[in-house]
Amino acid sequence: MLYFNGRTNGMYKILHLFRLGKFANDNIKFMNENFSNNYHEFWIYGSRINAETKLDLHSFKNVKYVRNIIEKLRTKKVYDFDKIIYHGVFEQEIINFFAKERKLLKRLYLYFWGGDKFYIQNNKWNNLKKKYVIRNAHGIINILPEEKGYMQKYYHPKGKFFCAKYYADxxxxxxxxxxxxxxxxxxxxxxxxxxxxxxxxxxxxxxxxxxxxxxxxxxxxxxxxxxxxxxxxxxxxxxxxxxxxxxxxxxxxxxxxxxxxxxxxxxxxxxxxxxxxxxxxxxxxxxxxxxxxxxxxxxxxxxxxxxxxxxxxxxxxxxxxxxxxxxxxxxxxxxxxxxxxxxxxxxxxxxxxxxxxx
Known part of the structure; x- marks a missing residue:
């Protein structure tokens, strides 16, 4: 059964940013099998040589492998989407992009996996940009509700808090x-x-x-x-x-x-x-x-x-x-x-x- 996400005057168009790795295949499959894949698009990035699992690009037409995620984001195609969900907030380059493109923050949801919630040691400037993006993103997604306290203490987010888990067979x-x-x-x-x-x-x-x-x-x-x-x-x-x-x-x-x-x-x-x-x-x-x-x-x-x-x-x-x-x-x-x-x-x-x- 597909669960349609949307609004009264049409459907939301949602972009997922996902690093190629062990979580990618199963969770893209979960999203596409349980929600309307006409309104979800996945930009998968990262080295295909060093990836822990291989991405099956042929299973779904809404999955695109992106060789250079920053160049892709700079094409402004990202503005075509109503919501942007960044899965695993690890890449400083992506954080820097959203710190610069501030108009996108009202569309941005950050899904934290665990280690990505911490500041970077001995890098004050990058930490300031990370704090700015987290504080101004539209939504913060954690796996456990207990993580909310940490996020509030160190980042003071203005956005909404959500909890969600990935696919489990x-x-x-x-x-x-x-x-x-x-x-x-x-x-x-x-x-x-x-x-x-x-x-x-x-x-x-x-x-x-x-x-x-x-x-x-x-x-x-x-x-x-x-x-x-x-x-x-x-x-x-x-x-x-x-x-x-x-x-x-x-x-x-x-x-x-x-x-x-x-x-x-x-x-x-x-x-x-x-x-x-x-x-x-x-x-x-x-x-x-x-x-x-x-x-x-x-x-x-x-x-x-x-x-x-x-x-x-x-x-x-x-x-x-x-x-x-x-x-x-x-x-x-x-x-x-x-x-x-x-x-x-x-x-x-x-x-x-x-x-x-x-």
Whole structure:
């Protein structure tokens, strides 16, 4: 079913700016399958050589790969659109463009993924431009409602606040969950979700080192992010855990990655921002034990807002091994039920429709 976005005297024409990467294909498909694609256009930019996934340009006629996004924006075709949604506010060049083309700010919606909300260290001029654009954009979109406080504290936006989430293949996850769990003679522990320092891999490795002689395997997804950082993580992990450290450095398709997550018993995510949401949600849905950083927005969201049974990382230092790995069937079922409601497509469509109809 298509959900039409529009106004009484016609439909809004909406431009999406999207960096080529792991989120692009599935979420363009989600937008086009659930909203009128006659009124959405996607400008996809970034290196096709270094991209984590390949873009299927032939699936939808409203998707255009742009070699130089700044040159494209300067053609003034951007003024043909009623709304502009910038997904992942990372590129300073794009921020600079909107800081200069101030008339576009009343059409601009900034969708923050997590790390893009922070100021750039030691670059006062760029930070001033970023603050100006965020403060004057028509809309601020976050994944978690808890992020609103941070944005208000550091940027004082004048625009409206929205929350929206990307595509999640609930049907695929449901079918994988229903498959029989493969028996294994060890506990599979996932640490982090990417090769970014916010995962605090090495800190977690040292925390887990007291369990290194137990029947465990430590899995570290490192297929995207900083390659140099990934090598440091692997080196330190091997030093502590030896062959029990398993690094995932190749990109897996969605089905393969969900199968990997089902294989896990425990997930540990030390970030303090809206990051690794897909990993955490899927693991909770599959009934896995999750450790999150104490007092983080993620703990607040999953424990307080979604009523999931969550442990905090600072508990690990005081735990015996059996306490660390144990997780009751009641907690597994509760988390699965809470996340099932969260994963359904209808609330996601409703959230995006609110933005498109604004």
């Amino acid at each position: 609930y049907g695929l996850m449901k079918s994988i969950k229903e498959q029989k769990q493969v028996e294994k003679d060890y506990i599979a522990i996932q640490v982090g979700h990417s090769a970014t320092f916010t995962n605090k891999h090495i800190q977690i490795f040292h925390l887990l080192s007291k369990f290194k002689d137990e029947s465990i395997k430590v899995y570290v997804p490192l297929s995207y992010g900083n390659k140099n950082y990934a090598q440091r993580v692997i080196k330190e992990g091997k030093k502590i855990f030896g062959e029990k450290l398993i690094a995932l450095t190749e990109y897996l398709c969605e089905d393969e990655y969900d199968q990997f997550l089902k294989h896990m018993d425990i997930g540990i995510f030390a970030m303090n921002r809206q990051q690794a949401m897909g990993n955490i949600q899927t693991l909770l849905y599959f009934g896995k034990k999750i450790y999150l950083r104490d007092r983080s927005v993620l703990v607040h969201y999953f424990r307080n807002e979604k009523h999931c049974d969550i442990c905090t990382i600072n508990e690990i230092s005081k735990m015996e091994y059996e306490d660390f790995i144990s997780f009751s069937d009641i907690s597994k079922k509760n988390n699965g039920r809470m996340i099932e409601a969260l994963l359904r497509i209808e609330p996601r469509i409703k959230a995006w429709n609110k933005i498109f109809n604004d």
